[in-house]
Amino acid sequence: MRVSLICSATLFPLACFAFPAIKREISEDTLAQYAALAAKISREVEVKRGPTRRAFDADAQRISTTGEHAYVSPGPDDIRGPCPGLNTLANHGYISRTGVDSILAVTTAANEVFGMSLGLATFLSVYSGVMTGDITSFSIGGKPKSSLLGGLTSSLGLLGEGQGLSASHNRFECDASPTRADYNTGDPVSLNLAQFEQLVAMPKGPNGYDLTVMNQFRGAGFNRSIATNGHFFAGPFTHLAVNAAAYSFTYRFFGNWSAERPGEGYLDLETLKSFEGVIGEPGNFQWKQGRERFPENWHRRPIGDEYSLFSLMLDAVDAITTVPYVIAIGGNTGKPNTFTGVNVGDLTGGVFNAQTLLQGNNLACFAFQAVNLASPDILRGGLLGDLAQTAVQKLTEALGSIFATLNCPQLVKYDTSLFNAFPGAGSGL
Numbered sequence: 255m256r257v258s259l260i261c262s263a264t265l266f267p268l269a270c271f272a273f274p275a276i277k278r279e280i281s282e283d284t285l286a287q288y289a290a291l292a293a294k295i296s297r298e299v300e301v302k303r304g305p306t307r308r309a310f311d312a313d314a315q316r317i318s319t320t321g322e323h324a325y326v327s328p329g330p331d332d333i334r335g336p337c338p339g340l341n342t343l344a345n346h347g348y349i350s351r352t353g354v355d356s357i358l359a360v361t362t363a364a365n366e367v368f369g370m371s372l373g374l375a376t377f378l379s380v381y382s383g384v385m386t387g388d389i390t391s392f393s394i395g396g397k398p399k400s401s402l403l404g405g406l407t408s409s410l411g412l413l414g415e416g417q418g419l420s421a422s423h424n425r426f427e428c429d430a431s432p433t434r435a436d437y438n439t440g441d442p443v444s445l446n447l448a449q450f451e452q453l454v455a456m457p458k459g460p461n462g463y464d465l466t467v468m469n470q471f472r473g474a475g476f477n478r479s480i481a482t483n484g485h486f487f488a489g490p491f492t493h494l495a496v497n498a499a500a501y502s503f504t505y506r507f508f509g510n511w512s513a514e515r516p517g518e519g520y521l522d523l524e525t526l527k528s529f530e531g532v533i534g535e536p537g538n539f540q541w542k543q544g545r546e547r548f549p550e551n552w553h554r555r556p557i558g559d560e561y562s563l564f565s566l567m568l569d570a571v572d573a574i575t576t577v578p579y580v581i582a583i584g585g586n587t588g589k590p591n592t593f594t595g596v597n598v599g600d601l602t603g604g605v606f607n608a609q610t611l612l613q614g615n616n617l618a619c620f621a622f623q624a625v626n627l628a629s630p631d632i633l634r635g636g637l638l639g640d641l642a643q644t645a646v647q648k649l650t651e652a653l654g655s656i657f658a659t660l661n662c663p664q665l666v667k668y669d670t671s672l673f674n675a676f677p678g679a680g681s682g683l
C-alpha cells in the first residue's frame with residue numbers, strides 16, 4: 255500500500271498533498287535503521303512507566319572529547335546555527351561536522367550524548383526535517399552550499415527548498431530566546447553578548463544556572479521582547495514549547511552530573527561558557543561562531559533518566575507557575591510595548607482556555623496540536639521514494655503513540671486569523 259508519509263500519521267497531517275511523487279530515496283539498510291529507531295521509541299514509552307532515577311555511573315556518563323570526537327573548529331563550508339546543543343555535537347563530530355545530517359543521526363546523537371529521550375529527539379528532528387530540510391535530513395544552520403550535498407552519508411541530498419534551522423523563524427527559531435536576539439531586532443542565530451551577560455549576572459540557584467535562574471531569566475526575556483520588538487510574536491507552539499525548551503534545555507542538558515548530585519546536574523559558568531562558545535570574563539565576554547564545545551570531564555544525565563517530552567511539559571508548567579505572565583499567546587501590534595494577548599478560548603473554539611491550560615496535559619496538547627493543525631503552506635514540498643517514505647512514516651507513527659498517551663481533547667477549531675493583528679506572526683506556529 256502506498257501511503258503518503260505524513261498524512262496518515264498523527265503529526266503533520268496536512269502535509270500529505272505536498273508529497274505526491276517519488277524522488278528522494280534511501281537504501282534498505284537505512285530503512286532498517288529507521289525501523290529499529292521507531293521500535294526503540296515504542297519501547298521507551300513502555301519504560302516510562304518504570305522508575306527513572308538511576309545511580310551515577312561516571313564511565314557511562316562521561317562524554318569523550320578525544321579521537322574522532324575531538325573538538326575541531328568548523329571549516330569555511332561547515333554550517334552552524336542557533337542551537338548550541340547541535341553546534342556542540344557538530345564541533346565534536348557526534349553529528350556530521352558539515353552541519354548537515356540525517357534525522358536519524360541527529361536523533362541518535364542527542365539521545366546518546368545529551369540524554370534527550372528518543373521521543374523528544376525524534377520529534378525535534380522530524381519537525382526540522384519537515385519544516386527546514388528535505389524531510390529525512392536538515393541543516394543545523396543556513397542553507398547548505400551545493401558542495402556539501404555530495405558529502406552526505408545517506409543517499410539523500412537536501413532539496414533546494416530546505417533552508418535550514420537558521421531560516422526557520424516562527425516555525426522553530428523564535429523570539430525571546432535566552433541567548434539569541436529577536437529576528438526583528440538583531441541576529442537570531444549568533445549568541446548575543448548583552449543577553450549572555452544578563453544571564454551570567456543572575457543570582458545563581460542551588461544547582462548553578464538551574465531552573466530557578468532560567469525561569470526568572472525567561473520572564474526577563476519575555477519582557478525584553480515586549481519592550482524592544484514591535485514584531486514580537488509568541489505562538490502556541492513556538493512560545494509554549496520551543497521557547498520553554500530553550501530555557502529548560504540550557505540547564506537540563508548542559509549541567510554536569512556527578513556522584514555528589516546523582517539526581518540533578520550542576521551548571522557552572524565555565525561549563526555554560528564552553529557549550530555556548532563564549533570565552534573571557536564577565537564584562538569582557540567574546541563569542542565567535544563555532545567555538546561551542548564539551549568541557550573536559552563533563553558528564554551527561556544518567557543513562558535511563560533521559561529528558562523527555564513529558565519532562566519538558568513539566569518544566570514548562572513549572573516555569574509558568576513561577577513567572578505566570580509568560581503564558582500569554584499573542585504579540586506586539588507593530589510597536590514595542592503593545593503586547594496583546596489572544597484569547598485561547600476564541601482560538602481553540604473553547605477547547606482550551608487560560609484557566610485550564612495548566613491542568614493535566616493541556617499545555618502540551620495545545621502547543622503540539624497547533625503544529626498538527628497548522629496551515630498547509632508551512633510545507634514547501636519534498637519528494638520522497640517509497641523507502642524514505644516508509645522510514646519517516648514509522649517514526650511519525652511511533653511519535654503518534656507517545657502523543658496518544660497525552661489523551662488530548664480534540665481540537666476542531668483553530669482560528670489563526672486571530673494572529674493577523676500581529677505583524678510579526680507571519681504563518682507562525
Ligand code: HEM
Pocket residue numbers: 336337338339340360361364368370374375376378379382419422426427428429431432433434496497499500501503504507508
Ligand atoms: C534534537 C534536535 C534539535 C533541534 C532540531 C534543535 C533546534 C534548535 C533551534 C532551532 C533552536 C532555536 C530556538 C530559539 O529561537 O530559541 C534551539 C535552541 C536551543 N537548543 Fe536546540 N535543538 C535540538 C537539540 C538540542 C539539544 C540536544 C540541546 C542541548 C544539549 C539543545 C539546546 C538548545 C538550547 C540551550 C537552545 C537555546 C539557545 C538560546 O540560548 O537561545 N538543543 N534548538
Ligand SMILES: *[C@@H]1O[C@H](CO)[C@@H](O)[C@H](O)[C@H]1NC(C)=O
Pocket residue numbers: 470473474477579
Ligand atoms: C515582567 O513584566 C511583568 C508584567 O508587567 C512584571 O510583573 C514582571 O515583574 C516583569 N519581570 C521582570 C523580570 O522584569
Ligand SMILES: *[C@@H]1O[C@H](CO)[C@@H](O)[C@H](O)[C@H]1NC(C)=O
Pocket residue numbers: 510511512513514525549550551552553
Ligand atoms: C563534573 O563533576 C565531576 C564530579 O564532581 C567533576 O569531577 C568534573 O570535573 C565535573 N566536570 C565539569 C566539566 O565541571
